[in-house]
Amino acid sequence: MSTFTYLITGASRSLGLGYARQLLESGEHVRVVAGARNPDSAEDLRKLQKKVGEDRLYILKLDVTDAAQVTESVKELESSGFLRDGALDCLINNAGVAQSTGKLPSDIVPDEVLDHLQTNLFGVMNVTSSYLPLLKKGKGKQIFGVSSTCGSIGGPFGENSMATAYCISKVALNMYSRKLSRELEKDGFTVVVFHPGYVKTDMNDGKGDLTTEEAVRLAQVSSAPPTDNIFLKLGKDENGSFWRYDGERMPW
Numbered sequence: 001m002s003t004f005t006y007l008i009t010g011a012s013r014s015l016g017l018g019y020a021r022q023l024l025e026s027g028e029h030v031r032v033v034a035g036a037r038n039p040d041s042a043e044d045l046r047k048l049q050k051k052v053g054e055d056r057l058y059i060l061k062l063d064v065t066d067a068a069q070v071t072e073s074v075k076e077l078e079s080s081g082f083l084r085d086g087a088l089d090c091l092i093n094n095a096g097v098a099q100s101t102g103k104l105p106s107d108i109v110p111d112e113v114l115d116h117l118q119t120n121l122f123g124v125m126n127v128t129s130s131y132l133p134l135l136k137k138g139k140g141k142q143i144f145g146v147s148s149t150c151g152s153i154g155g156p157f158g159e160n161s162m163a164t165a166y167c168i169s170k171v172a173l174n175m176y177s178r179k180l181s182r183e184l185e186k187d188g189f190t191v192v193v194f195h196p197g198y199v200k201t202d203m204n205d206g207k208g209d210l211t212t213e214e215a216v217r218l219a220q221v222s223s224a225p226p227t228d229n230i231f232l233k234l235g236k237d238e239n240g241s242f243w244r245y246d247g248e249r250m251p252w
């Protein structure tokens, strides 16, 4: 079987690490480039690399908010010899931030929104633009954005006044992804955003409904019957859509 190579941002811990682990377990042909801001302190990721081997997991220094560093990371990856035919099959834009200040929308200042946009939108834009040439060479041609129910205007967060800055950043991510899906349709891409569940991670101080293991296992991202691979099953028919981890469609 030919190989399938993912790039996952924010893979040092929590969901990003969980996706890396799950994908690597899904088949020997799967290979992962795990982006981490500080590879030296990403101990669990290093343990995973030891387990699966350096030929299947490459740890890449990648701070999504630093456009120059993102550009450098492409060069590093290209010269590392890890990629087959210089290609990536799938990008999972997972790195994200959420600062819960509990402020009402009328009390939010622009800098709070900007702080969220830096990572949750501009970071995704930096990585996507820089890695697009490698993704165009791949056969998978998939780009996933880890969005949130908070980015769904038609969902519960469109009905309350909570987490405004974070919600705005995920709505922006959704529109960016939808626009990208239209641009890349002619090239055969599948660009999809999904809500990963309310997951007990560092982001919410462990207050979620699901463990990372459950969220990653349940993340079928399609109503099709489960397969071993959580991301491979979505195809071109789903280009430009918004999903929930359990296979339900999300309202925009």
Ligand SMILES: NC(=O)c1ccc[n+]([C@@H]2O[C@H](COP(=O)([O-])OP(=O)(O)OC[C@H]3O[C@@H](n4cnc5c(N)ncnc54)[C@H](OP(=O)(O)O)[C@@H]3O)[C@@H](O)[C@H]2O)c1
Pocket: 009, 010, 011, 012, 013, 014, 015, 016, 036, 037, 038, 062, 063, 064, 065, 093, 094, 095, 096, 097, 098, 119, 123, 146, 147, 148, 149, 195, 196, 197, 198, 199, 200, 201, 202, 203, 204, 208
């Ligand atoms: N947990 C939930 O319930 C939930 C719900 C909906 C959506 N989400 C989304 O799911 C994604 C993952 O969330 P999580 O719960 O796993 O969050 P988390 O526990 O806070 O982990 C965030 C990850 O993103 C990385 N990161 C943050 N800023 C970065 C940057 N500038 N460059 C590179 N990496 C960066 C962190 O790296 P470091 O280790 O270097 O800090 C870490 O690996 C996010 O996009 C989040 O918005 C989560």
